[in-house]
Amino acid sequence: MEAILLCGGLGTRLKSVVKDLPKPMANINGKPFLQILLEFLQKQGFKQVILAVAYKFELIQDFFANDFKGMKLIYSIEKSPLGTGGGLRQALSYASQKEVFVLNGDSFFDINLKALSLEGQSKIILALKRMKEFDRYGEVRLTEAGFISSFREKEFVNEGLINAGIYLLKKDIFEGFILNDSFSFEDFLQANFKALKAKGLAFEGYFKDIGVPEDYEEFKRDFKG
Template identity: 40%
Template structure:
């Protein structure tokens, strides 16, 4: 069975303007390489066989870079004709996938979660979607995700200061035959119109991982990613 992932790589990176050059957010340079390079390394380590890049803003830049990559997985591109929101982008890119299960990853976050263990949770629960969740302490930038004792997601909370909690780590496993997108089309938000709107009547699983997490969407964390990745991947050969 194919192990497929959609990478949401169409973001403009408006909050990084003035910090990085005018490039798609996934191509922001981190420790000397495009951020997408590290996501590709992660996908390679996790045994993916096919990757669909969901593109929009400056898609040619991403496509040129992707064409230069020599990877053990096949790479395809799905280009939004107009901005479709995260949900519309996933639905469009899913047309280029082949199986019932597909992972989805945000192109501006890196979360070192075990995708095979995540699939085990997903299948055990019979979930329509499973989210990789990251435990965090003393934060206010992210909303929180609350689960019951069995790991089923019950509530999504708005951003507020929390002493500790679980956040959405930006990796999902979807069952494309579950009806998750039924009644939705065109432009819509995956987070709001699917996850939050359907949490009460849909089995959404939570897979908790303590793996390294960073979101480069704001300058402070972008700078932190540069420092972290320089330390973590300094031994890798630059290419």
């Protein structure tokens, strides 16, 4: 299996507690957050991981080099800001398989990745997390057949599903679309989910996005020891 980790974010909201580091290198009780993600992938049998990097990528490259516990690491380095979509599109050019897992480099979702599969003409399936009383995330709604029916903007929701930042997608997902060099993958998904025949699958595993200081500190407490 092969995965892409999106590690190019500036981590603006974490600047008060994580200074001068790429967000995936945020310290979690003595180890970088990215190491936790790589351990997660290694335990699930991945053989190759492509790191889509940008801001201070040298710190990531110097720390991990080209191998992590037998997994080959490949670096897709942005020469100019490409956004999550442009960064992913560039990283896909390094992929060797027709289907690739993609994970956000600033969130952790403890699920069995092999439960995600692509069927028929679907170009992508999203791992979704059921949450209660949230307003930080947009809500994702599904049809009875598991296709995405809508993405709702961020607003208070008593209970619903959120995009948890893990995808299984076809390597050719961007073919046939006219796109700028730099674009948001999330915006691309919301604009084209019907054409992509996008599906979603809900999981109940532990989820945390470390993108804000409060959740970053909570994740450190959860993973202490």
